[in-house]
Amino acid sequence: MTEEQHRGVLTFDAADEYRPEAPPPPEIPAWKDGSIRIGIHTSIAGDIAGSLDMAHGLGANALQIFSSSPRMWERGPSRILEADAKRFRDRRKELQLGPVVIHDNYLINLASPNPVLRTRSVQAFHQELVRAVALGADFLVAHPGSSVGSGTDAAVAAIVQGLKHATRGLKLGDLRILLENTAGQGTCVGSRFEELKAILDGCSDLPIGVCIDTAHTFSAGWDIRTPEGLEKTLQAIDRTIGLARVYVIHTNDSKTACGSRVDRHENIGKGKIGLEAFRRILNSPLLAGKAFILETPIDKPGDDRRNVAALWRLIGRTVKATGRDGMKPRPHRTKARAAKSGRASGASKSPKTRKRGK
Ligand SMILES: [Zn+2]
Ligand SMILES: [Zn+2]
8 A cells, every 4th residue: 555545545534523323302292292281280288299190180181380388488498309309200201291380489579679588589589490490390480570669660670680690500491481461469560461571572591481361361451251352362462472472371260350450360160251251262273282270269179170170171171080189178368377376286387486588
């Protein structure tokens, strides 16, 4: 072999370059098969993975949970043990539930003009994101916040900054943050679609979308009872936010009147919105592909089961609940507390002795 030939053999050929094997195409989760998704908020009391079995047992194929106590500030980071998170992810896959939606803590207010509360809120929302990622959740629903007199523009700016701080340094994977529209109670931001849009615009580099609550929409003044009213509302959402950015519909009837700006959920068909309106909402082609998640009250045992069944019926399907136990009726808060503090054993749990964030 001459030197020339030798060189020829050693010539670099791009095809010989070492390349690691191409990663497998991402697995498409079972719930993204295009089927209709009906879910309900279930309890994590006792065991976080138990919430999955409860939703499945109620006849739902999607669910929403809190990932920690929704009305208390955590002391320190409240991470979920990886063993528990793995059990949750595995069981969710087995039951083919999805989307898994997490609702954030009610105390979080990213718009608070009080710097201590704002910092605490950003930290708590950061922990919400950490837990949501650990659980493999698809969406984290957040109430935008309250301006507490600082004005809507300042609140929107604070929420945008808060979301940016809370997400800093996190790999969110497939998780998407959803801002929920509000009834417009007090100084709550987000009863106008334009306000939600302004937050989305400020966070264009974040995976963020919107959750529309039917009861909040109605209380905020959108009359979704009639076909024309629903059409007008959906068009308004589309013009501002864009319906493609709406992923979840909180499907709740309303105890309060249209335009009341008071947020009180009611069982499907039992409130001021009414069954026929929900039939149109569930079957609206404009809402195809969105997940319908119930946050209805449980006044009597079986209310959760009946609400899930009602939504399936509205789309012409009969889905039977298989679980034995649904959620227990939520006791009337003041009565329950009075009863608890009256008992000697329950005294230590009374609200007065419980530590609270200020
Ligand atoms: Zn809601
Ligand atoms: Zn509500």
